[in-house]
Amino acid sequence: MKPKSIAIVGAAETTELGVIPNVSQLQLHADAALNALEDAGLKLSDIDGVATAGEVPTNLAYYLGITPTWVDGTSVGGCSFMLHVRHAAAAIESGLCKTVLITHGESGRSRVGTSNSWPRGKSTLSAQFETPFGAVAPPSMFTIPVLRYMKDFGLTHEQLAMVAVVQREWAAKNPRASFRDPLTVEDVLNSSMISYPFRKLQCCLVTDGGGALILTSAERAKDFPQKPVYLLGTGESVETPLISQMEDFTTSKAFRVSGKKAFEEAGISHSDVDHLMIYDAFAHLPIYGLEDLGFCERGTAAEYIAGRNTAPGGELPMNTNGGGLSYMHSGMYGMYALQESVRQMRGIAPAQIENAKVSVAHGVGGMFAASGTIVMTNEAP
Amino acid sequence: MAKPNKSLPRPTPESQHFWDGALKGELLLQQCDDCQHTYFPPRPFCPKCANRSVSIIKASGKATLYSYVINHRPLPGFDNPHSIAVVELEEGPRMMTNIVDCPQTPEALVLDMPLTVTFEAMSEDIKLAKFKPAEA
Numbered sequence: 380m381k382p383k384s385i386a387i388v389g390a391a392e393t394t395e396l397g398v399i400p401n402v403s404q405l406q407l408h409a410d411a412a413l414n415a416l417e418d419a420g421l422k423l424s425d426i427d428g429v430a431t432a433g434e435v436p437t438n439l440a441y442y443l444g445i446t447p448t449w450v451d452g453t454s455v456g457g458c459s460f461m462l463h464v465r466h467a468a469a470a471i472e473s474g475l476c477k478t479v480l481i482t483h484g485e486s487g488r489s490r491v492g493t494s495n496s497w498p499r500g501k502s503t504l505s506a507q508f509e510t511p512f513g514a515v516a517p518p519s520m521f522t523i524p525v526l527r528y529m530k531d532f533g534l535t536h537e538q539l540a541m542v543a544v545v546q547r548e549w550a551a552k553n554p555r556a557s558f559r560d561p562l563t564v565e566d567v568l569n570s571s572m573i574s575y576p577f578r579k580l581q582c583c584l585v586t587d588g589g590g591a592l593i594l595t596s597a598e599r600a601k602d603f604p605q606k607p608v609y610l611l612g613t614g615e616s617v618e619t620p621l622i623s624q625m626e627d628f629t630t631s632k633a634f635r636v637s638g639k640k641a642f643e644e645a646g647i648s649h650s651d652v653d654h655l656m657i658y659d660a661f662a663h664l665p666i667y668g669l670e671d672l673g674f675c676e677r678g679t680a681a682e683y684i685a686g687r688n689t690a691p692g693g694e695l696p697m698n699t700n701g702g703g704l705s706y707m708h709s710g711m712y713g714m715y716a717l718q719e720s721v722r723q724m725r726g727i728a729p730a731q732i733e734n735a736k737v738s739v740a741h742g743v744g745g746m747f748a749a750s751g752t753i754v755m756t757n758e759a760p
Numbered sequence: 761m762a763k764p765n766k767s768l769p770r771p772t773p774e775s776q777h778f779w780d781g782a783l784k785g786e787l788l789l790q791q792c793d794d795c796q797h798t799y800f801p802p803r804p805f806c807p808k809c810a811n812r813s814v815s816i817i818k819a820s821g822k823a824t825l826y827s828y829v830i831n832h833r834p835l836p837g838f839d840n841p842h843s844i845a846v847v848e849l850e851e852g853p854r855m856m857t858n859i860v861d862c863p864q865t866p867e868a869l870v871l872d873m874p875l876t877v878t879f880e881a882m883s884e885d886i887k888l889a890k891f892k893p894a895e896a
């Protein structure tokens with residue numbers, strides 16, 4: 380993708396976030412889609428490309444009454460939407476379609492009308508070689524590498540707790556955040572043990588919600604009601620569906636490959652980044668993300684976070700919506716990281732970073748299984 | 761036999777030998793006949809060089825504790841709390857397992873501690889490779 384050739388011209392979350400027992404999963408997609416269309420000043424008939432995960436794109440296109448000429452159902456977990464953005468940019472640039480709608484909706488908490496069951500089958504690699512040992516849920520799977528990181532780099536329980544503390548400070552500024560009361564390291568370390576060394580307040584929320592994005596070419600973007608947000612660089616990769624087979628438990632190969640690709644394409648250095656989102660299903664993810672994206676040297680990110688560098692007033696504001704730990708987490712959180720990056724680039728975020736010009740949204744899929752990275756800017760080509 | 765566990769694996773043609781071995785108390789890995797790469801989980805080709813000529817080898821059963829969590833949430837088929845661990849085999853590959861015959865505490869479960877394999881019957885057809893602290 381040529382930097383700034385594609386723009387996000389519509390972005391919205393579902394009308395409500397949190398506990399939404401009266402709306403099905405498919406309708407959460409639709410609610411977010413209709414909000415994004417309104418945001419962009421478009422009609423459904425203007426959309427000629429659709430991408431989604433969690434629901435197959437057929438369900439979405441039919442339900443909304445769209446007849447697309449381009450479809451992407453890439454489903455690699457919570458970062459799927461980063462990959463959709465990347466694929467949509469390529470599709471628009473090569474003329475396969477003009478205006479792409481990307482949706483997410485998940486009844487993660489209320490489980491109304493959910494279509495995806497997990498775990499799947501009894502013969503998959505996971506079902507044969509991980510599930511029998513009780514590795515059946517993210518809190519006791521995604522967290523497995525951390526003790527190795529703690530031993531190799533001296534990461535402490537207190538530092539791991541600080542990730543949640545700092546993000547709660549951001550959440551306090553956000554009226555839509557699920558949890559807004561201040562937290563201390565003690566609060567975190569006294570919360571109930573979920574999966575040692577992880578306590579409840581180091582694990583993401585489980586809520587209902589959705590979000591949608593609309594992308595088109597930068598030339599057309601000028602004619603839309605909202606300030607366009609241009610794509611600067613994109614990356615994606617996958618490593619393994621088995622957390623036990625991750626090459627190195629202290630670093631994610633998918634993160635490194637995806638991040639490098641996005642930064643290279645954007646032609647930026649780390650000091651150019653004004654705002655950062657790192658998918659935080661659990662408290663260790665921002666630590667791995669900061670290092671694997673190259674913001675911090677190996678083994679130093681926890682200290683960087685504990686030193687308030689990513690907190691309000693810090694040099695690298697990160698997870699400014701409160702993150703999956705405090706804002707919301709439906710299951711596939713990547714969409715909300717993208718939404719916050721768009722809000723920051725439009726200048727309308729509840730915890731707005733002044734003069735922010737470049738934002739990076741970095742996502743994870745599965746348990747370090749997949750990754751997608753999107754670099755955005757509000758500076759016109 | 762262990763408590764009933766609904767999530768019993770169903771072998772595939774490519775993994776049948778591994779499960780047959782486990783039933784006999786043998787931990788089986790595969791090794792490339794060309795580049796000698798030893799790997800797990802099973803597949804009928806070398807994931808390093810794509811060679812289809814591979815041999816089944818019997819692992820020593822010796823391993824070290826690479827990383828783990830101690831799950832505190834109730835889970836059918838498991839005593840609570842229980843470890844979910846990844847061990848590094850003497851031959852190189854890592855695999856997921858549970859550490860047994862050992863208190864399920866951070867004090868008792870020390871990274872890099874030596875372990876040996878032990879097989880736990882889950883059904884007539886399935887035994888799982890678990891690991892216990894090596895005899896001193």
Ligand SMILES: [Zn+2]
Nearest residue numbers: 792795806809
């Ligand atoms: Zn080979």
